[in-house]
Amino acid sequence: MRSRKSQRRIGDALTYLVFALALVFFGGPLLWVLSLSIRTPQDVYITSLRLIPETPTLENYTEVLYTAQFTIYLTNSLKLAVAGSVGAMVVSAPAAYAFSRLSFRGNNALLIGVLALQMISPLVVIIPLYRYFARLNLLDSHLSTAMVYIAILVPLATWMLKGFFDGIPPDLDDAAMVDGCTRFGAFRRVTLPLILPGLTSVFVLTAILAWGEFIVPYILLSEPSLLPISIGILNFQGNYAETSTQVVAAGGVLAMLPAIATFVVLQRFIVRALTSGAIKG
Amino acid sequence: MAPLLAVVTLFYLYPAFEVLRYSFTNASLQRPDYAYTLHTYASVLSDPVLYKVIRTTAIFVLASIVLQLVLGLVVAVAANRARRRRLPGIVFVRSVVLSAWVMPGVVIGIVWAIVLNDASYGLANLLFAAAGLGNVPWLSTPSMALISIIIANVWRGTAFSMILQYAGLQSIPDELYEAAEVDGASTLQSFWYITIPQLRPILLINVILITIATLNTFDMILPLTGGGPGQATEVLALRTYNVIFREYSLAGGAVLAVIMLLISLALTVGYQRLLRSEGAL
Numbered sequence: 001m002r003s004r005k006s007q008r009r010i011g012d013a014l015t016y017l018v019f020a021l022a023l024v025f026f027g028g029p030l031l032w033v034l035s036l037s038i039r040t041p042q043d044v045y046i047t048s049l050r051l052i053p054e055t056p057t058l059e060n061y062t063e064v065l066y067t068a069q070f071t072i073y074l075t076n077s078l079k080l081a082v083a084g085s086v087g088a089m090v091v092s093a094p095a096a097y098a099f100s101r102l103s104f105r106g107n108n109a110l111l112i113g114v115l116a117l118q119m120i121s122p123l124v125v126i127i128p129l130y131r132y133f134a135r136l137n138l139l140d141s142h143l144s145t146a147m148v149y150i151a152i153l154v155p156l157a158t159w160m161l162k163g164f165f166d167g168i169p170p171d172l173d174d175a176a177m178v179d180g181c182t183r184f185g186a187f188r189r190v191t192l193p194l195i196l197p198g199l200t201s202v203f204v205l206t207a208i209l210a211w212g213e214f215i216v217p218y219i220l221l222s223e224p225s226l227l228p229i230s231i232g233i234l235n236f237q238g239n240y241a242e243t244s245t246q247v248v249a250a251g252g253v254l255a256m257l258p259a260i261a262t263f264v265v266l267q268r269f270i271v272r273a274l275t276s277g278a279i280k281g
Numbered sequence: 282m283a284p285l286l287a288v289v290t291l292f293y294l295y296p297a298f299e300v301l302r303y304s305f306t307n308a309s310l311q312r313p314d315y316a317y318t319l320h321t322y323a324s325v326l327s328d329p330v331l332y333k334v335i336r337t338t339a340i341f342v343l344a345s346i347v348l349q350l351v352l353g354l355v356v357a358v359a360a361n362r363a364r365r366r367r368l369p370g371i372v373f374v375r376s377v378v379l380s381a382w383v384m385p386g387v388v389i390g391i392v393w394a395i396v397l398n399d400a401s402y403g404l405a406n407l408l409f410a411a412a413g414l415g416n417v418p419w420l421s422t423p424s425m426a427l428i429s430i431i432i433a434n435v436w437r438g439t440a441f442s443m444i445l446q447y448a449g450l451q452s453i454p455d456e457l458y459e460a461a462e463v464d465g466a467s468t469l470q471s472f473w474y475i476t477i478p479q480l481r482p483i484l485l486i487n488v489i490l491i492t493i494a495t496l497n498t499f500d501m502i503l504p505l506t507g508g509g510p511g512q513a514t515e516v517l518a519l520r521t522y523n524v525i526f527r528e529y530s531l532a533g534g535a536v537l538a539v540i541m542l543l544i545s546l547a548l549t550v551g552y553q554r555l556l557r558s559e560g561a562l
Contacts, residue, residue: 095285128299151292187364212385
């Protein structure tokens with residue numbers, strides 16, 4: 001029988017083998033796109049695996065930012081993502097609180113209803129909305145688009161926030177109410193501060209989802225100055241792909257960077273929100 | 282609760298009802314008037330394209346489920362082992378894997394369109410060449426294109442599956458493994474008889490969530506294959522979009538949207554049963 005120690009060593013080696021393979025598969029494409037984005041047009045077509053080109057350049061980034069409206073796209077995405085997730089929090093937080101604290105008739109059925117909404121593709125919802133917005137002259141408007149963003153984020157936000165509210169003992173707000181707070185007062189003064197980390201998690205996660213949202217703006221917006229980055233970059237790829245991959249790569253890096261940076265800085269919150277939303281219910 | 286109900290009614294119930302209504306008409310995006318008819322159902326359901334699309338979608342979903350579950354589990358098991366042995370590197374690996382998940386779907390498509398490109402900058406073929414293998418036409422033949430969108434989707438979705446399974450692994454009590462060790466069980470045996478049964482509910486939840494996410498995917502496919510070559514990668518969501526916004530058949534698209542709605546409904550019922558049996562609802 002092999003000694004426990006050598007078994008452990010084999011296990012450790014296997015663990016790091018898995019880590020290494022995961023890093024190559026998940027990180028490799030990202031590094032490659034990053035590498036292409038700092039190449040000159042000549043360096044794009046060299047048949048070599050070297051990551052750092054002989055003459056690295058930032059020219060592709062300046063081209064994307066100055067000639068291709070990317071600054072406008074990025075600003076639009078930021079606006080829509082913030083408006084969408086703030087709005088979703090405003091709508092969801094009171095509802096999630098009610099789901100968690102009050103036992104009213106149909107509570108469970110409604111909660112399952114919310115879960116069902118989360119499963120519906122935004123595409124299904126957007127089809128009739130497109131027709132109405134067209135009739136009401138609300139196409140090509142950030143306001144109406146943000147409303148749909150809110151609607152799409154609300155089920156997930158409600159579901160996850162309910163999980164966070166469930167983690168706070170109801171005795172606390174009962175005590176506040178005994179001391180003369182109204183139910184709303186108890187919510188605002190006692191529960192809300194305690195739920196702040198939960199709210200942050202859900203905010204960050206919904207903002208990241210809104211940043212990548214595609215179908216809604218794809219269908220509701222066509223005016224170039226209103227497009228978010230997800231649509232802008234698709235059009236950009238359509239126009240540029242064949243001739244200048246390095247510029248498309250730079251655009252891709254700019255489009256993914258805000259989401260990845262936010263995530264890396266705040267990943268503790270996001271991982272918590274993810275697990276809480278899906279498992280605890 | 283009132284804002285939630287307003288959002289649900291305006292942006293979900295009403296649109297869902299409208300989609301159902303349109304599916305019984307001959308509505309087109311190009312003219313405002315329409316008449317009620319069952320003909321749209323008859324023509325959509327007898328169109329051989331629908332069955333090709335369903336087949337493509339089924340392969341896309343099933344392959345994504347299997348690969349995301351297995352890869353997610355492998356990485357999660359490695360991470361969990363590293364946690365128990367206090368080995369460094371978990372957060373770094375998790376960050377890289379999750380980066381693929383947080384970026385916008387369109388950008389994922391662009392990244393893989395670059396990596397799988399036939400041109401000399403295609404990373405996949407460069408690696409194949411370095412390993413002494415021939416060029417693979419990743420995006421230009423129908424069967425390879427389908428494999429390519431599966432790879433890109435797995436690259437995107439594995440993070441989520443990994444996070445859930447990692448959380449699940451952490452909740453398995455150490456005593457179970459210790460008892461198994463005392464009884465002389467091998468690592469493989471305790472994985473098969475303890476880990477898998479303990480993870481079962483999370484694996485099932487994962488199946489449902491992966492199915493939903495994959496069914497609703499079309500942002501990533503547009504820049505990668507555009508649904509082609511031919512219609513080789515035209516999945517149900519993309520087909521729905523194309524029927525409405527390229528063929529202008531609002532009614533035909535509504536029929537497909539109803540099919541999508543029914544699928545999400547069925548999946549929700551499954552999800553709800555699972556959560557209930559876990560006592561989470």
